[in-house]
Amino acid sequence: MEIDRTESLATAGAPQNGSSRIWVESVSAGMRTVEAMIRELSQNDVPMLVVAEHGSGKAAVAARIHSLSRRAAEPFHVDQGQEATEEILAARDGQSGTVYLQEVGDLTAAAQKELVRQIGLSGAEQRRVPRYICGTSRELEPEVKAGKFREDLYYGISGVCLRLPPLRQRKEDIPVLRDWFLRAAARDFSRAVPVLSPETQNFFLEYNWPGNIRELKDAARAIVGLGDETLAMGGLRSLLRRVDRGGNGEKISLKDAARAASREAEREIILQVLTRTRWNRRRAAQELQISYKALLYKLKQIGYQEYGA
Secondary structure, eight states, rough: OOOOOOOOOOOOSOTTTTOOOHHHHOOOOHHHHHHHHHHHHHTOOOEEEOOOTTTTHHHHHHHHHHHHHHHTTTTTEETTTTOOOHHHHHHHHTTSSSEETTTTOOOOOHHOOOOOOEEEHHSTOOOOEEEEEEEEESSSSHHTTSSSSSSSHHHHHSSSEEEEOGGGGOOOGGGHHHHHHHHHHHHTOOOTOOOOOOOHHHHHHHHHHHHHHHHHHHHHHHHHHTHHHHHHHHHHHHHHHHHHTEEEEEEOOOHHHHHHHHHHHHHHHHHHHHHHHOHHHHHHHHHHTTTHHHHHHHHHHOOOOOOTO
16 A cells, blocks of 8 residues: 655654654645544554655654554653664564654665565564564665665565655644644753744745754754844755755754854845945955955855955
């Protein structure tokens, strides 16, 4: 069974000791359909595969399914594919609860073999094994054909396959997610929830979000963390568009956003002072309280070394 419909997910941060992720309701009709399907999937224990781009909420789906299942009172574990060795997976044998395997395609051959063994045991009478929900941000069929991923494991986990669309394909969900992350960041930073300008709201809707929900969360936190929407968005626009051109789902850290905003603010101040001094660079350097050489260097950095000379 394959589910390929729109839904909306968000996480409030990485899970700690198997704690559940935060699920954020969406306004999209597609999400309500998928929510109904998730409720149905939560009522069985079959292994399943969640396919989506980085940052789209695969772990939140797994946690949501776990929270609605009969295993809800049992542990929810998250194992990274690169770190989930044969020994780690073997230790899960006999445990209860749910295991979310993030980037299952990164499992070693030995770990894949162990996972096949446990999935085979899941139907055994009276045998305690966790339910495995596997996530991947890349298609696994080509890796099966290339001999990098076991065919029996692929078919063992992909009988139930849930595909999550990227955020750019469900932009009607962006305002709900954005506002939720702004409120969460305001609580974390002990600040008031900012009211965004129409320009910033439009930017959030027009941007393609290659890093998906995770990137949206980081952008919201940068706005709250810097405490100045104009300053934050000056840096975020340049930073987000640079990431958008790369299209690789790169994460945005608050530190990077602050640096970008600082550079943008410095650029605006320099140009304002130069305009006021009619591009008298020595006077501008005096007003800015920096050396003349430092001003020339900064003008070169922002591409204005020849302008007004």
